[in-house]
Amino acid sequence: MDSRQARKILALYRPGGIDAADAKMAEALEAAQRDPVLAAWFEQQCAVYNIIRAKLKEIPVPQDLKRRIILEQPGRLRTIVLPLAIRLLAAAAAIAALIAVASTWFSVPKENISDTFRRRMAAKAARGYAMNFLADDQAKIRAEFLALKAPADYVLSPNLQRLPGEGGAVFLFNNHPVEMLCLYDGRDAQGHKNELWVFITGKSSIPNAPPPGKTEFVPVGDLMTATWTAGDKVYLLAVTGDAKALQKYLE
Amino acid sequence: MSDGLDFDSLVSRYYGPLYQFAFSLTRTEADACDLTQETFYIWATKGHQLRDGSKVKTWLFTTLHREFLNMRRKIVRFPHYELSEMDHELPAISPAMANALDSARVVEFLNLVADPYQAPLSLFYLEDYSYKEIAEILDVPLGTVQSRISRGMAQLQQLILNATSPLSAFKKEEPNG
Numbered sequence: 550m551d552s553r554q555a556r557k558i559l560a561l562y563r564p565g566g567i568d569a570a571d572a573k574m575a576e577a578l579e580a581a582q583r584d585p586v587l588a589a590w591f592e593q594q595c596a597v598y599n600i601i602r603a604k605l606k607e608i609p610v611p612q613d614l615k616r617r618i619i620l621e622q623p624g625r626l627r628t629i630v631l632p633l634a635i636r637l638l639a640a641a642a643a644i645a646a647l648i649a650v651a652s653t654w655f656s657v658p659k660e661n662i663s664d665t666f667r668r669r670m671a672a673k674a675a676r677g678y679a680m681n682f683l684a685d686d687q688a689k690i691r692a693e694f695l696a697l698k699a700p701a702d703y704v705l706s707p708n709l710q711r712l713p714g715e716g717g718a719v720f721l722f723n724n725h726p727v728e729m730l731c732l733y734d735g736r737d738a739q740g741h742k743n744e745l746w747v748f749i750t751g752k753s754s755i756p757n758a759p760p761p762g763k764t765e766f767v768p769v770g771d772l773m774t775a776t777w778t779a780g781d782k783v784y785l786l787a788v789t790g791d792a793k794a795l796q797k798y799l800e
Numbered sequence: 801m802s803d804g805l806d807f808d809s810l811v812s813r814y815y816g817p818l819y820q821f822a823f824s825l826t827r828t829e830a831d832a833c834d835l836t837q838e839t840f841y842i843w844a845t846k847g848h849q850l851r852d853g854s855k856v857k858t859w860l861f862t863t864l865h866r867e868f869l870n871m872r873r874k875i876v877r878f879p880h881y882e883l884s885e886m887d888h889e890l891p892a893i894s895p896a897m898a899n900a901l902d903s904a905r906v907v908e909f910l911n912l913v914a915d916p917y918q919a920p921l922s923l924f925y926l927e928d929y930s931y932k933e934i935a936e937i938l939d940v941p942l943g944t945v946q947s948r949i950s951r952g953m954a955q956l957q958q959l960i961l962n963a964t965s966p967l968s969a970f971k972k973e974e975p976n977g
Contacts, residue, residue, distance in 0.1 A: 560890050560953060561946055567928050596895040597957070602925045605910070607903035608820040614833055618811050618840045665841075672834060721870055 552587050555580035559587075564595045663757045663765075666722060666750070667776060667785060671769035673729070674746040674787045680716040680731065690714045690730055699728050703749045703782055708798050712745065725754030734798075745798065748785040758783040764799065766792045775799060805856075811840055814857060817927065818864055824922040825868050827911050839864040861927070862937045865919055891957045897964040909959040917952025924949045 550558075558577040561568065568574050581591045682693040687710060691701040699719045715731040727750040733742035752758060759765045764777040772787045773795045788795045805813065815836055822832035842863050850859050901909075913921060923934045935945040 556890075557950070560950060561931075563924070563928075565928065567930060590892075593892075593894060594890070597893055597898045598925070600895055600898040601906060601956070604898075604901065604903045604906040605820065605824060605922070605925050608823050608907065610816045610819045611829060611833060614819060614836060615811055615815050617833070618815055618837050619808055668841075669838070672837075 550576050550580050552580065552584055555584075555587055556590065559591050560594060562591075562595070564599060661757065663755050663759075663776065666748075666755050666783075667767055667774050668769055669722060670727070670729075670746070670748045670785050671772045671774055671787050674744075675770055675772060680729075681718045683716040684714050687712070687714050687730075687732075690717050693717060694719070694728055699726060700749075700782075703728070703784070704779060705747065706799050708800050709745075709747065709786075712798075715742070715744070722750060722754065725750055727754075743789070746787045748787070749782050752778060752781050752783055755783045766795065807840075807844060810843070810856065814860055815840070818860055820926055821861060821922055822864055822868065824907055824910055824926065825865075825919060827907060835864055835867050838867050842867075858929075858933055858937060861923070861929075862939075865937055868919070890954050891961045893957050893961050893964070897960055900964055901960065905963070909956055909963070912959055913952045913955045917948045917955065920945050920948045921952035921956065924953070 555577040558573050559581060562574055562577070569578070581588045681697060682690075684690045684693055687705075694701045694717060697719050709732065712732040712734050715733055717731060718729045720727055720729070727748055730747040730749070732745045732747065734745060735743050737743055758778050759776055761778050764775050767774050767776070768791075769787070771789055773789075773791055775786045775792075775795050777784055777799075786795065786798060788798065818839055819832055819836045822835040823829070826832050826835065839860055843860060847856075847859070850856065910918060910921065919938055920934055920940075923929055923937065929937070931942055931945055931949075934949075935942045938945060940948075
C-alpha cells in the first residue's frame with residue numbers, strides 16, 4: 550500500500566477505534582507509522598474530524614421536544630417499577646402484572662391512517678411549511694395547482710370559496726400527493742390573518758376516511774379539524790378554534 | 801423490544817441524536833422536530849414489529865432518514881445516484897481553520913454539500929456507526945457509502961478552506977450520474 554492509497558483509506562478513519570478493526574484500515578494505519586509525512590497528515594485529519602464532530606454535536610435540541618414526542622405517542626405504555634421487597638413477596642401478582650403488560654404491549658394500536666393524516670396535516674399547519682406558490686385569490690391558486698400538474702377539480706363549500714388566498718403547496722403523505730390551500734378570513738386584533746388550511750388528497754390514500762355524507766370533527770392541539778369525503782377526494786379543513794368556529798366554513 | 805426500555809426512556813436516550821441528525825439534513829428546527837416526532841410516532845405504532853432489540857437505534861435512524869426522503873421528494877426530486885469511482889484529493893485544512901467556525905456555520909456548509917453526500921456525512925460525523933450500519937440505515941451499498949462520505953468530506957473541507965482562506969476558489973463538485 551503506497552502513501553496515496555493509505556491517505557485515501559485513512560481519510561475515512563474516525564478516531565476512537567470504531568474503524569480500526571477493518572483490515573485495510575489497519576494496513577493504512579501501519580503505513581502511517583512508517584511514513585512521517587503521512588503520519589502528520591493523518592494526525593491533522595483526525596483533529597479536523599474531531600472538531601467538526603464536536604461542532605455538529607453542539608446543535609441545540611429544542612427543550613420541549615421530548616415532551617412533545619411523549620405527548621404525541623399513541624397508546625402510551627408505562628413501566629411500573631415496584632420496590633424489591635414487594636416484588637419478592639408478590640411473585641404471583643408480578644407474573645399476573647407481566648401478563649397484563651405483555652397483553653397491553655401486543656395490543657399496541659395499529660396505525661390509523663386517517664388519524665395520522667389528520668395529525669400530520671394539523672402539525673404542518675401549526676409548525677410552518679413551505680408554499681410552492683403565493684396567490685391571493687382562489688382562481689390563481691387553482692391555476693397554480695394545474696401548472697404543477699396537481700388536480701384542480703376539488704370542490705369547496707360556498708363559504709370557503711369566498712375567502713381570499715395566501716398560496717398553496719403540494720407534498721406527499723405516505724407517498725400520496727396532497728394539496729394544501731392556505732386561505733384566510735380577516736384579521737385578528739393584532740392584525741394577524743385568521744388562517745385556514747384545506748388539505749386535499751385522493752380517497753385511495755386514506756382508506757378509512759369518513760364515508761360520504763359524514764364529517765369528522767377532531768381537535769388537534771390548538772386547531773380544530775374537519776375531515777370529509779366528496780367524490781374521489783378526502784378533504785381536511787383545519788382552523789384555529791372550536792367546532793363551532795369551523796362549522797361555518799362547511800356551509 | 802429496545803433493550804428493555806419503555807417509550808419514555810427510549811425517547812430520552814435517542815431524541816437528541818435523532819434531532820441533530822434531522823437538523824443536519826433539514827437545517828430548519830420545525831422540519832427537524834417534525835421528523836423526530838414522526839420517527840417516534842412510527843416507533844410507537846410499528847416498533848413492536850422489530851424483533852431484534854439491539855437494532856432499535858438503527859431502526860430509528862433508518863426511519864428518520866426514510867421520512868426525510870419522503871419530505872424531500874415534495875420539494876426536489878433527486879435521482880438515486882450511483883457514483884462512479886473518481887479520484888479526488890481532500891483539501892488540506894488545519895484544525896485551526898475548522899475551529900474558527902461555529903456550529904451553525906458547519907451545519908450550513910454541510911447543507912451546501914451535494915445532496916447524496918449529506919446524510920452519510922452527517923452519520924459519519926455525528927454517530928459511531930460502522931460503515932456497514934450507515935449503509936443499512938441509508939439503504940445503499942457499503943462501497944457507495946464510503947465513496948459518498950469521501951466525496952462529501954472533500955466538498956465540506958473545500959467549503960471550510962474557502963471560508964477561511966478567501967483567495968482559494970471553490971467549485972462545487974456535482975455528483976456523477
